[in-house]
Amino acid sequence: MKAEIITIGTELLLGQIVDTNSQWIGQKLAEIGIDLYYKVAVGDNKERILDTLDHSFKRADIIITTGGLGPTQDDLTREAIADALDLNLVKNEDLLIEIKNYFDKMGYQMANNNLKQAYLPQGALPINNSEGTAPGILLDKDGKIIISMPGVPIEMKTMMQETIIPYLKDKYLSNQIIKSRVIKTCGIGESSLEEIIDDILEDQSNPTIAPLASQGEVKLRLTAKANSEKEALELINSKENELKERIGEYIYGYNDDTLEKVIARLLSEKGLTIATAESCTGGLIGDRLTSIPGSSNYFERGVISYSNQAKIELLNVKEDTLQEHGAVSSQTAKEMAQGIRELANTDIAIATTGIAGPGGGSLEKPVGLVYMAIADKEGIESYEYKFNGSRNRVKYLTSQMILNLLRKKLLCK
Amino acid sequence: MKAEIITIGTELLLGQIVDTNSQWIGQKLAEIGIDLYYKVAVGDNKERILDTLDHSFKRADIIITTGGLGPTQDDLTREAIADALDLNLVKNEDLLIEIKNYFDKMGYQMANNNLKQAYLPQGALPINNSEGTAPGILLDKDGKIIISMPGVPIEMKTMMQETIIPYLKDKYLSNQIIKSRVIKTCGIGESSLEEIIDDILEDQSNPTIAPLASQGEVKLRLTAKANSEKEALELINSKENELKERIGEYIYGYNDDTLEKVIARLLSEKGLTIATAESCTGGLIGDRLTSIPGSSNYFERGVISYSNQAKIELLNVKEDTLQEHGAVSSQTAKEMAQGIRELANTDIAIATTGIAGPGGGSLEKPVGLVYMAIADKEGIESYEYKFNGSRNRVKYLTSQMILNLLRKKLLCK
Incomplete structure (x- = not known):
């Protein structure tokens, strides 16, 4: 037709x-x-x-x-x-x-x-x-x-x-059923992902596999035709398992899932609370987390500590740390996460600090350099990334990356 | 052609x-x-x-x-x-x-x-x-x-x-020049706006006037044809002046302007600083204000005070106020704005608190009810609005409304 x-x-x-x-x-x-x-x-x-x-x-x-x-x-x-x-x-x-x-x-x-x-x-x-x-x-x-x-x-x-x-x-379609599933990945680029699964992509027939990249994530749409829904789902499940063996660590969800939805589910299931300390993302992470109905059950507070003064007053970041390492540093990110977690008294806390650009970069700390941290009762981990693109792209990719790191952390809780 | x-x-x-x-x-x-x-x-x-x-x-x-x-x-x-x-x-x-x-x-x-x-x-x-x-x-x-x-x-x-x-x-186009200008308005719906200028819309010829509504704003695109750029601009300016007499108070900018861009310009020009206290908007206002390059010059800090505890600890909202009037109230919005302004030591501060939904509403305080406040050295003003729509629509319309109120306030400074 x-x-x-x-x-x-x-x-x-x-x-x-x-x-x-x-x-x-x-x-x-x-x-x-x-x-x-x-x-x-x-x-x-x-x-x-x-x-x-x-x-x-x-x-x-x-x-x-x-x-x-x-x-x-x-x-x-x-x-x-x-x-x-x-x-x-x-x-x-x-x-x-x-x-x-x-x-x-x-x-x-x-x-x-x-x-x-x-x-x-x-x-x-x-x-x-x-x-x-x-x-x-x-x-x-x-x-x-x-x-x-x-x-x-x-x-x-x-x-x-x-x-x-x-x-x-x-x-x-009296006899044929068509089923689709979108597998959503984060933390890997489209070409690298395709390289890992290129033989599977070459060999595709039923289900078909269509990769599609958007900002900060890559989707794979699996579409199967069969004589019954059960058979179509089996075809999809089997192909998904094959894919999972290669790229399982990057898969964060399915279909309409977003990172904030998946995190909402994990926090609710595990009965955990969270707080955020944002510098370069400027409130974007808070906005994303609070876009989910019921987020007041786990999101306790957020601080947008744009100035050094705010980092000191609201997050107990040490003046010495800011002087010695700068606001954009692994040390500052860690103290921000630890500070907000202690003050908000939550199970987990995340922090971001970076140079979103277009100004403010230097040779040593270029535009797009971002530090992130996650604090929980086991301790604090920090992460360094370097993103390319516009101010809003750097902000978005930072939010995408820290939410994905948080998701992985929550899986192990 | x-x-x-x-x-x-x-x-x-x-x-x-x-x-x-x-x-x-x-x-x-x-x-x-x-x-x-x-x-x-x-x-x-x-x-x-x-x-x-x-x-x-x-x-x-x-x-x-x-x-x-x-x-x-x-x-x-x-x-x-x-x-x-x-x-x-x-x-x-x-x-x-x-x-x-x-x-x-x-x-x-x-x-x-x-x-x-x-x-x-x-x-x-x-x-x-x-x-x-x-x-x-x-x-x-x-x-x-x-x-x-x-x-x-x-x-x-x-x-x-x-x-x-x-x-x-x-x-x-060797002899004809075409010029366009988009007039952007906020704070009025499309049909109400069209009603105010319906005779002008009826009579349009050169420039043509095309209204276009999007979330929280209505645009008017003026397009003039003439033999020179000067003449085309004169046609547009004259029509714009006619429109301004009727709808001037709603016009916030032109072409690629956004409320956050206009506010950035006003704050920079007047050398003023700002802080935000957000409850229902969850960081969206901070995100919008910090999407503008150079925003660290005027945006000092933001607090996303989702819990009552955060409102008390980070904004000095009185426990009595929360008990007596509730978190979603004019009084709380005012104390939030006043609190963040004092603590951040900025010229101006804005606050939002409301019920974004879909849950959490009551007969007395339905989903979509939002209180906002603006504090400056002259005092504090609060505003009550009722928005319809999804959680994210309520969040966005709240941010749009308070940014527009802020813009108007800044114009008089």
Whole structure:
């Protein structure tokens, strides 16, 4: 089955928004084994939407559009589909009632414009929109499926998940199951990782393995096809075990995991508390740790000790240490971690100090040089790293590295 | 002039990456007044790339491709362009030397694959790539311009800025200048803002005005066309003044400004220092303030006082206050701001305390309720807000709101 996505909206062409809809749909189609051959973005112009639809009808089996289903004059998708397939637009009384009910429930007056949304091309089914007023459109005609959804991401995604993916699975995947798992690694670069597993990557067939690097981490997406979910999972598990033998130490999680989520789980499971002392990361680590619901159960406090004075007053870093070794040093990082742990009375504490740049570097201590430390009741360990890139990249990579070191430490607790 | 973008790469269709390239190019084309009618994404498949190029040649004057210029078997753009236009690929000796030099400079051995990158379709000019090895391609044939760039964003952007935008401007814009300015506002929603200026929006012609909402702010992009830069700027200035009369209090900056950048400028100009006491924002405000180079000149320290104990120990919040009013209260916010200001000995201090959710809310103090305070030598002011949305949205909107309040305060100093 060949699919094609058409995203509709002038704002996409003017670059006013990034099209994340079609990326998300592409992922979902890949997961159920439907091949996407083209994505086309076109503006709110009827002639050009028609031209695009005509071209897509010639080459695709499944055509998915987003955008242009709203109530205004600019919303042309409904009319364009009807025109392209030479169908009339027909009023759907059930839809009209639903739309009216939606406005009643919200306590708003329905504008006359919204009436337009109760019309569908002849023979089309409405797709329920549980997040807004514009219903989607599903049309099965001459062996082609046409699916139209609103451009608002939450509305589109809900429709896909509630209605369209189950429909497509049912129609095209009666015997084949597709399962994916993303393995997330930290602490190793993409090319080094690929080198370690290059024979496995060469030999891949089912599951397929797709490496993907992003800032401070590398993911591997494993995708298996099989006749049952059990069989697909077995294929993935077996390949994962093979990978784990080589790169197990770098794997921190799966799918939607982030380092902060994994750390939240570990701290909660083990009933441990934590505090942070940040210099170069400026609060980023606190922000990441507190992005997890329930983090107040284990995150006691953080100090952003940007000045030397703050390091002395809030963390009991010794003036001598700062004088002798400097604020950016292994010794200072250690005293910061130890200081915050004692004052906050937590099981564990982490600290960062470094030169995020672009200024402030020297020959001896260049931009990107970072010291980190972890303190617990066994003692204090410190780490030295050198990162490249912009100020915010250095900050982020520092947070990524210390959170990964913390994760490893917590595993042994 | 009608332009079209073709992005090439199977990873775009599988949804493994978000296509930010074509959004960026769309913006740049809009800025120089070139109309973009379509964007097409296609995989690394020669037949389908050819089909896409053929279709684009029929309808566009300028065709811009990204991706598929690398040295591997998967990189098919060069061959596809030559085939589509029935041209031979010709070795360019200068290019070959350049590519060899690049590898010499990096201290790497050049792979044989890289030889491929020295070939261009007959009649094409190479576009210098100052960020990598793959040169771009510029072909002016039968009244059509074909521009091919690598998919790596930094390489593509540098080529656009150094070579392609000047080339397109020179070719198509000899008499017309296009200037844009983005006005950034905070503290008002999109629909309320549009209501205040709806007659101005209705009447727009030159400059055009495009509103765009994102999390915690609304932007207005003004774009003017004129015969000289001076005239274009005058058109924009005059419209901006008209807008300022209505919405001046919400405008915090222009173009690439962020609240943290504007605050950095204000603090530096006025020689003031700052400290932060964060509860619900968990370090996000510290992270934002320290994302600006040179922030160590004015940011003295921050405290992330997540626990009550931390509020008492690090900020001198009174136990009575916490008992009587709770951690999430105007009184606590005020004491936090006052405490950190005194201890850090800064000119100004800000504090946040609230319920970011999803848990922890009550009837009396629901999720999203946030108190903020600003302390300076004149005294302390506190603010109460109620935000909707996810935990991270509440955190972000809180940071946005307090930074905007801080900005206003600093303007009067």
